[in-house]
Each structure stands twice: as C-alpha cells, then as structure tokens.
Amino acid sequence: MAFSVADTPEDLRKWRLPRGRHGLPRELVERSQRERLLAAVVRVTAAKGYEATTVADILGEAGVGRESFYELFDDKLDCMLAAHKILIDDLERRVRPVYVTDGPWPQRMRAALAATLDWFGSDPEAARFTLVELTAVGPAFRPVFQAEFARAIALLEEGAGEDGPEPELAQANELAVGAILARIYEEVVLGRAAELPRLLPDLAYELLVPFIGEARARATADDGA
C-alpha cells in the first residue's frame, strides 16, 4: 500500500528504469532507486528475517547497484529504518482522519482500531516488517520503539476531544496502544495477519473497558458488527 510503486516483483520489474544512457534527470533516477530499495527491504526482510537479510539480497530484489545503495543509505539498518518510518507514517495517515474528527469518542476509537487492523491486515509483509523484524535490529530498536509508542499516545490524546473519556488509570492510553500492539503482533507472528480485521469487535471491547467500563464498552464494540 505504501509502496504502490512496486507491489509485486512484476511491478518491480516494470518499474526498472532502462539501463545505460536514458537521459532521465538524476533526481528522478535516485527517487526511483530509493523507492525500489525501500520496497525491497520490506519484502526481503519480511521473508528472510532481518538478521539473515544482506545488502546483496536487497540489491537483487530492487535491481539497484551497490554503489547507488550506499549513496542513498549508510547500511542495511539505515535502509530498514527509512522504510519503517514511511510505513508508520502511512499508518498514521490512515488512522488520523477517522479518529481526529467529530463524533462520540468510543465510536472514533473503534474506527481508529478498525483502520489499524485493516492496514496491517491488507499487507502482511508490511505488518511482519514493522512489528516483528524491528525487534531484531539490536540497540536501535529501543529508541525507535519508544518514539513510535509516544507518537501513538500523542495521537490518542490529540483526538480525545471534548467528550473524551476521563479514565481513572493515568496510563489508559498506553494500555490501549499496548493492547493493539500485543494482539496484532501475535497474529502476525502466527502468520494470520490477513485475518486481523476479524478481531475488531473483541479487541474494541478490550480496548474500551479501561476507559468506559464493561457495559458501555460492550455496546460500542458490537456496534455495526
């Protein structure tokens, strides 16, 4: 989804620029190379695992030369984190409009969850890449995880609005993000990412209980289910 440029290896091949002197502006060539490398690192890492993935694998998948790679990225980790950021930005673009908007807060929260589940469910490779493989990058994992967690919390707070809940737990938002992450992570690890949207009613209930109690959470979770 984020990489509409190259969703399949076929697309990828189509998108390869002609070799040799093609007279295209350098900027366009680099953009295309960068996009292909980012799409490739997601696919290769999701399939092989971060540790087993080499720069050569990424180059092979992207059809880009080693020299060009190192002009654009420091190393495998740099490339991976760049792709990671693009994906998370894309996820936020999906969630924000349905959450930071008008309407009763529990329904908006449910809609945000639905958008999140759809996003991960529609692209199992991206799901595996962003959730599972990120944990394998070593010390860089901690700051990235923490920053993204904080970003999710900030979004929840931003969209709380005037009718937002006043949960007794100081870290209710953290609980909500934790529930989503932990549940989606588990499904992705089990290779069931595509079925994530089905979790909506149950997970919406779990998410809402700490904010609005069991009865109201049940009523909202079953809305339209």
Add this chain to the structure above:
Amino acid sequence: MQKQWSSEKATSVLRPTTPLDIGDRSQRQRIVDAIIDSCAEKTYAATTITDIVSRAHISRTTFYKHFDDKRACFDAAIEHCIEQLQEVAAAAHSAEDEPGDAVREGATAVVEALAARPGLAQLLTGDAMAVDPKAIERYRKATIPAIAALWSALGGRARPHTDPRIAFGQAQVLILNQIAAGEADRLPDLLPEIVYLAVSPFGGHEEAIKQSRRAKAAISGVLGG
C-alpha cells in the same frame, strides 16, 4: 539463609555438605547472569559469546561445556527469569487474602523484582520478542493459569471478563516501553496499570480499578504497603 550457610560450613570439614557439582552450577548461573546483564545493556542481537564469557569471567571452553550456543544460553536465561518471577509472586501473598488482594500483591512483587533487576524485564519483553515469540508464550503460559488458579483457590468467582492473554501482552508492552525509555528504575510507576491488568480478566473492571487504587495508594505511601 546466609547464617545457615555459615553454620553448615563450620561442620563441613568432616561432613561436607557442599554438593559435588557446586562449581558447575555456579558457573552455569554466572553465565546465565552474564547473558541477562549483557542483553540489558546492548540487547540480545548485539550480545556476543565474548561479551558473555568476559562478564562471567570464564573461558570460551567453559561456556561451550554448558551451552551449545548463544541461543541455548538465552533459553536457559529465559527459564531462569520465569522461575525467579514465579517464586517472587508466590511468596507475595498469603492464603487468607481476598483473591483481588492476592493478585495485586503478586503483581506488585513481580514489578518490584523487575525494577530491581531490569535485565529480567528486558529479556522477557524486548529480547524474547526478537529471538523467539515462543519464549513469551512460555512465560504467558506460566503466568495466566497461575493467576487463574490463585483466583479460584481463594474463592474468587470465575466469570469471564476480558481476555487475560491480551492483558498479559499489554503489561508486556507497557514494561517494554518503560525499558526502551531507559527508565527501568521507574517501573513501579506502572503499578496501578499492571495491577489493573492482572486483576481485570478475573475480577472485572470494577474490582481491577479498586485494586489499582490500592496499588496507587501504596506507592504514594498512603497505605504504607
């Protein structure tokens, strides 16, 4: 325990009480401690056998006498962490407690143990996720039935509330976030949330909020423990 040891030592000339394999066992424990500390500092991915042997003050040969590889050592460390936390949780409550109180006391003791040794928390959250999700499952399977059994043993009514597996994942993500922020020493700040998560699947939202309040009051010293 220390005293007992020294009095035994006094009679040990004629009646040696030290098990013959004590050297092996303490070596093995030193290696396990070393991998835990190294993972806490630089994560599992970045930890090398060299890091482990130099921390444990043993030779490479000795390491390989106990473990086939880094992964086998890691698995032993996970087992060690789970055992430690189980002991801590079991010792934290008495048979006369109300179920909600007992679960709160157990959860509190576990969080305090994790704060005292952040390496355990790092291993059971971030690193376990990176190395093998089964490690988390193993910890979860050791935890949830234990709380469920405690709940019914103390006369708690069992009616299904929220999913304990999600609560477990939420607790894990909250702890991971705190560790990732480099604030392991502030893990006890999470007590109201962790206690809520531990109680809520078994006792429901209202009981969980009640226990969460008690945990919060204990932190701020109102109840003094």
